[in-house]
Amino acid sequence: MTLEEQVLSEKDPAKKAKLVTALARRFRIEMIDNLHDKQTGHWGGSSSACDVVTSLYFHRMKVDPKNPRMADRDRFVLSKGHASVMLYTILAHRGYFDPSILATFRTIDSKLQGHPCMNKTPGVDMSTGALGHGLSVGTGMALASRLSGKKFNTYVMVGEGCLNEGQSWEAIMAAAKYKPEGLVLMVDYNGVQLDGTSKDIMPLDPLGDKFKAFGWNVLPKVYDGHDTADIFKSFEDLDKTAAWPKAVIYKTNKGSGVSFMEGKNTWHGSPIDDESYAKARPELVAAYEAAMKAAGVN
Numbered sequence: 115m116t117l118e119e120q121v122l123s124e125k126d127p128a129k130k131a132k133l134v135t136a137l138a139r140r141f142r143i144e145m146i147d148n149l150h151d152k153q154t155g156h157w158g159g160s161s162s163a164c165d166v167v168t169s170l171y172f173h174r175m176k177v178d179p180k181n182p183r184m185a186d187r188d189r190f191v192l193s194k195g196h197a198s199v200m201l202y203t204i205l206a207h208r209g210y211f212d213p214s215i216l217a218t219f220r221t222i223d224s225k226l227q228g229h230p231c232m233n234k235t236p237g238v239d240m241s242t243g244a245l246g247h248g249l250s251v252g253t254g255m256a257l258a259s260r261l262s263g264k265k266f267n268t269y270v271m272v273g274e275g276c277l278n279e280g281q282s283w284e285a286i287m288a289a290a291k292y293k294p295e296g297l298v299l300m301v302d303y304n305g306v307q308l309d310g311t312s313k314d315i316m317p318l319d320p321l322g323d324k325f326k327a328f329g330w331n332v333l334p335k336v337y338d339g340h341d342t343a344d345i346f347k348s349f350e351d352l353d354k355t356a357a358w359p360k361a362v363i364y365k366t367n368k369g370s371g372v373s374f375m376e377g378k379n380t381w382h383g384s385p386i387d388d389e390s391y392a393k394a395r396p397e398l399v400a401a402y403e404a405a406m407k408a409a410g411v412n
């Protein structure tokens with residue numbers, strides 16, 4: 115059985131969380147290989163979101179990869195579309211397309227453009243890349259669920275750059291007014307943007323209080339976005355309260371998994387040079403092997 119199949123068939127959430135950790139760590143290796151191979155960037159924000167999005171697709175979302183446009187599927191909008199390599203790696207291994215296609219990432223005419231394109235890539239629910247518009251379309255999708263009578267959830271992942279855009283706050287206001295059922299805002303709160311820290315560029319704290327003040331149902335704590343057990347807990351907590359829309363904040367590390375890349379804006383968009391790649395890869399492999407061992411997989 116593949117690791118993906120083991121994850122999807124595991125019934126015990128505690129064991130499953132460990133398997134998801136291993137899977138996400140393997141995805142990080144594939145992501146950095148691909149970015150290095152193409153000499154392109156966005157390692158930082160891809161690795162920071164990897165555990166949450168892997169958990170979503172392998173533990174939470176109602177999807178059918180063989181029927182990617184299924185009317186009542188859950189939707190995922192990666193508003194921080196620059197983290198495309200992370201989304202593509204997860205979609206491929208969830209079964210939306212053949213993982214061999216990952217090798218065409220960011221090449222001319224590929225299905226896998228630098229930023230996600232809903233018309234080219236199976237499983238991509240919304241084209242994104244211009245920061246800040248994901249929550250507006252996610253609000254629209256969630257309202258469409260109400261109008262069509264199809265019941266589904268819409269998960270929108272934003273980074274701090276998205277939340278620095280005024281459009282996000284228009285959407286936050288609009289969603290608070292219309293209260294669309296199923297709308298979940300997920301914040302990848304890594305504290306670092308393209309050219310510096312969020313503290314220096316445009317601080318957002320106290321973020322949860324701001325969402326609350328706008329009328330959102332904010333989950334009671336900030337979750338650890340690299341601890342899959344805590345991520346699973348956030349999903350359980352989502353189901354414990356009734357009011358919509360809901361927001362959940364995950365504390366993450368930009369560059370997560372490579373010690374010398376963590377928390378540094380350099381690795382937001384810089385291509386991975388040979389020397390850094392040679393240093394980074396063994397760390398990722400060691401972390402993956404440790405996670406496989408912890409999950410009891412040989």
Ligand SMILES: Cc1ncc(C[n+]2csc(CCOP(=O)(O)OP(=O)(O)O)c2C)c(N)n1
Nearest residue numbers: 159196243244245273274275276306307308
């Ligand atoms: C409207 C818009 N302005 C600027 C950019 C260029 N840009 C791409 S990513 C980024 C920083 C994003 O920071 P953050 O959301 O914190 O990213 P994360 O660390 O979560 O990946 C910027 C300024 C863009 N894509 N869209």
